[in-house]
Amino acid sequence: MTLRTEPVVVNVGPHHPSTHGVFRMKLTFDGENIIDAEPVIGYLHRGTEKLAEERQYTQVITLTDRLDYVSSMTNNQAYVLSCERLVGIEPPARGKYLRVIAAELQRVASHLIGVGFFLQELGVFGGTALMYAFRERERILDMFEMLCGARITLSYMRIGGVLQDAPEEFWPSLRSFLDDMPGYADEMQALVFESEIVRARAIGVAPVSAEDAVAASFTGPILRASGVAWDWRKAAPYDVYDQVEFEVPTCEGGDNYDRFWVRMQEVRQSLRIIEQCCAQIEPGPVRATMAMLFRPPPGEAYVPIEAPKGELGFYLVSDGSIAPYRCHVRSPSFMSLTLFREMLVGWKLADAIVTLGSLDFNMGEVDR
Amino acid sequence: MYGAGILRGLGVTLRNLARRPFTIQYPEERVPQHPRFRGQEFTWYEQRCTGCASCAKYCPLGIIRIVTDPDGGNEQDGGSYKVDVFDIDQARCMYCGLCVEACPYDALHMGSGFEAATLRREDLVINVDMLKAREKRPSTWFRPQLERAKADPHHGDPVEWREAGREPFPWHPKRPAQTPEEMDHRASADGSYRSER
Amino acid sequence: MGETLADNVIYRNVYAFVEGALGPDWAWAAYAAGGLAIILLVANGVMAIGTGYTWFERRLLGRFQGRLGPNRAGPFGLFQPIADAIKLISKEDIIALGADKVVFTLAPVVMLAPTILVLAVIPFGSGSWLADLNVAALYIAAVSGIATIAVMMAGYASPNSFSLFGSMRAVAMLVSYEVPLVMALLGVTILAQSMSLVDIVEAQALPFLIVTPLGALVFLAAVSAELNRAPFDVTEAESELVAGYMTEYSGMKYGVFMLAEFTNTVVAGAIFAALFLQGWKWAVLPSHLWFLIKVGGFVFVAVWVRATLPRFRLDQILSAAWKYLFPLSLLNAMLLAAEVIIWPERGAAELGIMAAVNWAVSVPAALLWSRAVSLRSAPPTLAALSPRAFSGAAGRARQAPGGEAAPDSAARSAGTEGG
Known part of the structure; x- marks a missing residue:
């Protein structure tokens, strides 16, 4: 017997515990099942792209910190790489290595939070794994403080290198972090990924085929979870990614579990990259000679990088003045929401929350 | 075996029960800050400032207001403008440090603190008198010379303007490579010569 | 029940007090008063334990998560339930x-x-x-x-x-x-x-x-x-x-x-x-x-x-x-x-x-x-209810830009399988 019921429209967000910032979902329910879903974005729009047009190239670095505020370092990196291509300047080797170390630390921090929220959204009170993730992230933030004096809004990278060399005490703390982190990653894996409840909840839920993922411009972990081993660090190596060895972890299922699993594996690969960078880095200047105020030749530049959440790039157009004529941000989080409806329809409310978490988007980057 | 993963997860949480909490009880204890921390207590050496207003120009938010008096100093002699107004509006400051990076004479430094809460917005504006009167505890952020001298804004001694050396950064090509010795023979911000050592 | 109740010191005292005050004709009232006294004691006692348990749970949960839990109100935060109660009572209903x-x-x-x-x-x-x-x-x-x-x-x-x-x-x-x-x-x-x-x-x-x-x-x-x-x-x-x-x-x-x-x-x-x-x-x-x-x-x-x-x-x-x-x-x-x-x-x-x-x-x-018994999730069967679901996503994939820029082909050779 089927009971005919009226569909209910429920606004999940913008004020909801698990919408990752001020994100609003208009979900239409038939009982617990979602029959229609509509994302509503724009609650965190700050006009970053417009603001960038009114600021000098160096000043825009501070704006990029605030896009995806859990991975400021890679935002800096994407921006300065585009600027460097625009100007035609090459940073010194030590600067590049420091950039990669910082960016990979940031990737670890970002993925830790992403994976930590998995358990939170599956319903562990306070997300126990999230607290553990914050504990480890705290050490990364301490290291960032040593590098650049800030913990979140870093502004560490500069056009032509990095701001300044790492202090002496940075290297021992990086060493101890690299020694400890695999153990914590194992612990996290045991807590999050081996639990039968998690597997029952997440495996097979909201799968995205490789074809769909590519069609929807998915990049980063959510694309690799669908089985496409696409990584800008491999495809078009920037900085020193061509000097280091690492693997691009992929999964086949493309479901919620795989999306988090890929992140967990990437944490280990990031640690591997940092190890190699530590071994290869040599003393030297960290920054090319470059004035703070400069006028790049007219032209345009776009350098995509592999940010923790996917392909991040700044499309810069110069008209020869001190500020960019146009600055467009290709943000991975925004693209992650393209299949929002297709992924949610047919699943239940509880799955919708986890699916949202598995996309690991950041509203600062979606709305810009 | 079904349930083994759950048991392992329970083991992880039990192991963490035995670990020390990692949280900081904030008002009583504070996270130890690195000397490079970019904090709110801007340090400004008036003796070094020429009133060029580079800091104001490079501030992404335009929150530094500088009014100088060209008659106050002897600029033909390599002297400085007299700085009448130096307002930093902390209410909007994001402590990015670009002003400090832009300063060609190492006169402005980041500070250490972060507890800037006040009851009125106006109180958040740092003016020139406050900057002059402040104890000089510069952050070592973007100041390698201070780092080499092992300056610590949190536990170390205050750094006087003569001790805060200069760093000729190669990536600022237009910056004159001046040493503190040369600086001594230059007019200070209030117009008087200070050649004594 | 009667035997054990009669042994209870609270019950005995209340019973004796009420009976003494009202006389033996009121024994039923004394019995009720004595019983009520014990019920009050037990109910309130257990609820007090329940209130105290909120402190226990929050502290313990905090320690499981590497936190401390409530530790501000009183020694070890023991007065936290009381503070909570005061806050809740004083809030607008x-x-x-x-x-x-x-x-x-x-x-x-x-x-x-x-x-x-x-x-x-x-x-x-x-x-x-x-x-x-x-x-x-x-x-x-x-x-x-x-x-x-x-x-x-x-x-x-x-x-x-x-x-x-x-x-x-x-x-x-x-x-x-x-x-x-x-x-x-x-x-x-x-x-x-x-x-x-x-x-x-x-x-x-x-x-x-x-x-x-x-x-x-x-x-x-x-x-x-x-x-x-x-x-x-x-x-x-x-x-x-x-x-x-x-x-x-x-x-x-x-x-x-x-x-x-x-x-x-x-x-x-x-x-x-x-x-x-x-x-x-x-x-x-x-x-x-x-x-x-x-x-x-x-x-x-x-x-x-x-x-x-x-x-x-x-x-x-x-x-x-x-x-x-x-x-x-x-x-x-x-x-x-x-x-x-x-x-x-x-x-x-x-x-x-x-x-x-x-x-x-x-x-x-x-x-x-x-x-x-499998608790794994089956693919949604309700997609058919919604005409717009899964429309075109697969269709668009065939129009993905070809050549070296297509992530599909380039990446499969570039990367290695992991995880």
Whole structure:
């Protein structure tokens, strides 16, 4: 017997515990099942792209910190790489290595939070794994403080290198972090990924085929979870990614579990990259000679990088003045929401929350 | 075996029960800050400032207001403008440090603190008198010379303007490579010569 | 009951006082006054323990997560429940526009009622219980169902979809989990040949936790579903439903809900201790304290589970109840019934043999059955309901830019398979 019921429209967000910032979902329910879903974005729009047009190239670095505020370092990196291509300047080797170390630390921090929220959204009170993730992230933030004096809004990278060399005490703390982190990653894996409840909840839920993922411009972990081993660090190596060895972890299922699993594996690969960078880095200047105020030749530049959440790039157009004529941000989080409806329809409310978490988007980057 | 993963997860949480909490009880204890921390207590050496207003120009938010008096100093002699107004509006400051990076004479430094809460917005504006009167505890952020001298804004001694050396950064090509010795023979911000050592 | 009540010093004094004041004709009033005094003491005492338990749970949960938990109010944050209560009382009591006022206001009261009613039959220590009811197990199962009516009332009365979701989930869970709960109680009843909790405690020469592990497992699962505790806390699922049926509540109404919830956990611990952990028996400490320690063990495990396990989805919870717990509890009851026929007299030795048999049967049964029951998610079947679902996403893929820029081809060769 089927009971005919009226569909209910429920606004999940913008004020909801698990919408990752001020994100609003208009979900239409038939009982617990979602029959229609509509994302509503724009609650965190700050006009970053417009603001960038009114600021000098160096000043825009501070704006990029605030896009995806859990991975400021890679935002800096994407921006300065585009600027460097625009100007035609090459940073010194030590600067590049420091950039990669910082960016990979940031990737670890970002993925830790992403994976930590998995358990939170599956319903562990306070997300126990999230607290553990914050504990480890705290050490990364301490290291960032040593590098650049800030913990979140870093502004560490500069056009032509990095701001300044790492202090002496940075290297021992990086060493101890690299020694400890695999153990914590194992612990996290045991807590999050081996639990039968998690597997029952997440495996097979909201799968995205490789074809769909590519069609929807998915990049980063959510694309690799669908089985496409696409990584800008491999495809078009920037900085020193061509000097280091690492693997691009992929999964086949493309479901919620795989999306988090890929992140967990990437944490280990990031640690591997940092190890190699530590071994290869040599003393030297960290920054090319470059004035703070400069006028790049007219032209345009776009350098995509592999940010923790996917392909991040700044499309810069110069008209020869001190500020960019146009600055467009290709943000991975925004693209992650393209299949929002297709992924949610047919699943239940509880799955919708986890699916949202598995996309690991950041509203600062979606709305810009 | 079904349930083994759950048991392992329970083991992880039990192991963490035995670990020390990692949280900081904030008002009583504070996270130890690195000397490079970019904090709110801007340090400004008036003796070094020429009133060029580079800091104001490079501030992404335009929150530094500088009014100088060209008659106050002897600029033909390599002297400085007299700085009448130096307002930093902390209410909007994001402590990015670009002003400090832009300063060609190492006169402005980041500070250490972060507890800037006040009851009125106006109180958040740092003016020139406050900057002059402040104890000089510069952050070592973007100041390698201070780092080499092992300056610590949190536990170390205050750094006087003569001790805060200069760093000729190669990536600022237009910056004159001046040493503190040369600086001594230059007019200070209030117009008087200070050649004594 | 009469004998033990007459031994009670509070009862005796109140009885003597009232009888002395009013005369022997008023003996019934003295009896009522004495009984009420004890009821007040027990109800308030247990609720005070429930309030204190909020502190315990939050502290312990904090330590499980590497935090400290509440530590500001008083030494070790011990006064936190009091601070919470003061805050909740002083808050504005909001009744949302469009709410069914009477039902909305009544729901917290109804929620608290079963918590107190259940206290009547729990033996807190040797010789201290309010009523040695001969159908106590049945009474517990019956009374604990009232809480779901309260949840239903709260969800129905609140003009909020999240509240309604929470309460509908609660009803669905109650219908499913009463069955394994009663079956688990049946197993214990068969073993003890009595429904009275006092008799059940007396019958435990060995703890029934050891004798009937399957029964304890089913009971634990069913009771945490009844209590809305992890991993079955879909009713208030804070990551999905904000606060579930309590979303619209504020002030002391919310406080009463929380009090009932936390007290319920303590009471469930007491029931579990009486049914499976020998109650007050084998006390090396004063029997009340010994009982309290056993309850503490139960709530420790409850908090531990809450800190570790995510919640099931609603449909998984229902399948787990019907496909997994219900057959296992049937097996358990049949096993115990057979054993009771074989060993009519059950001392420690016989119970030991039964325990060995039960473990040997139930561990493989539970494992095998868990293989047969899959909680994995099936692909959605409802996509057809929605004409726009899965439209064109696959179609567009064929138009993806070709050449070297297409991630599809370039990447598969560039990367290696991992994970």
